[in-house]
Amino acid sequence: MYREFYGLTEKPFSKTPDPRYLFLSRGHREALARLQYAVEERELALLTGDIGCGKTTISRALMDAVGNDGCFCFIVNPRLSAVEFLRTVARSLGIAEPAAAKDELLRQLTEAVYRLEGEKRCPVIIIDEAQLIPDQEVFDEIRLLTNFQLDDRNLMSVILMGQPELRQILSEPAHEALRQRIAMHYHLQPLSLEETLEYVDFRVEVAGGPQGLFSPDAIRRIYELSGGVPRKINILATNALLVGFGKDSAWIDASLVEELRDEASLY
Template sequence: MYREFYGFTEKPFSKTPDPRYLYLSRGHREALARLKYVLEEKEFAILTGEIGCGKTTISRALMDTMGESYRFCFVLNPRLTPMEFLRTVARSLCCDLPATSKEDLLQEMTDSLYRLHCEGLSPVLVIDEAQLIPDRDVYDEIRLLTNFQLDDRNLLSVILMGQPELRTILAAPQYEPFRQRVAINYHLKPLTLEETQEYLDFRMEIAGGYPGLFTPDAVQKIYEFSGGVPRMINLVATNALLEGFGREQSFIDAELVESLRSELIHS
């Protein structure tokens, strides 16, 4: 369909978090650099951003960047009780059948972390959609994970990723002990208009196409509709390419993007 018409070898605006398509805006570069520091120092970080701003893609890029000496453990659904959470973490650290008592469970985790350390591996716990954590006690368990350490270093890096409401939740006074453990707290902002143009051209080139397919006034419209959020930019751009293919237009202009307004508002 539109891929052949516009000269792409693959879809330029796919929804999957492919690190090849990670456009490093100033904010994304800063986020990636800070998370690298957290992993190198085995610290605790929080990364927040609106839905679709690229948090998950950054975590995948971080995993690819850090190399084989880092072992990433992902908790993708944090709606768990404290024990469920600890058993999920323990399972990801090589305990296939985690203990059912908390005391035994913590000992298993300690043994696993120390064994990984002796093998030259640095475990990294990434908790996605952290704003969904249902219980303050789970936050306490996350905080206590930073107690796994030797005399001179921690044994585990922890990254919490979530939507902006996570910042609101953790601003409450009862989370002061939790906040004190956080070394890096970074909020990922949407792209600027200029970055939106660069983002579109970057992804089209990765997909085998050429920059400039979207006229400057079309980019302005895409920015208006998307608010600079990459996932929304992908949605608008894909719909524009489909419409452009249907019209057999060589370029995507503002009039074409504007014609999608009602469709995008209700999507």
């Protein structure tokens, strides 16, 4: 369809976190650098941002940056009981059959963490959508994971990622002990207009398309409708390409994007 029409070899605004399409704005670069530091120091970190701002993309970039020095556990749905949470972590650390009893499960986790330390690898537990954690007991287990230590260093890094309300949740008195252990905080902002211009051009070029496929006015309108949120930019840009293809338009201008104004409120 529109790919051949616009000289694209693939979809430039796919929702999948393909590392080839990783665009690091100033905010994304800083967030990634801070998370890398948290892993190097084996600290507890907090990354927040609105829906679609790129938190998950940054976590994938972090995994690529750390490479084999890390043993990553991604928890993408944290609606778990405390034992379910620990069993999920255990599987990611190489425990084939996590115990059902908590005391035995903790023994298995301890052995796995020290085994990884002997291999010079850092366990990195990344909990996405952490604002959905259902109860205090799970937060307590997250805090207790940071107790894996030697005399001179921690043995594990834990990264909490979530929407802005996660900060409000953690500000509650019940989470004081966990909050005090968070060594790195960062809130990811949407892209600026200039960054949106660079972002759209970058993704088109990676997909094999021509420079200037989207006019500056078109990208400005995309920015206004999306608020600079990458996921919304992707949806608007894809739909603009479909509209342009339907109209046999050689490039995407602001008038084509304007046709998506009513749809944009649904994203």
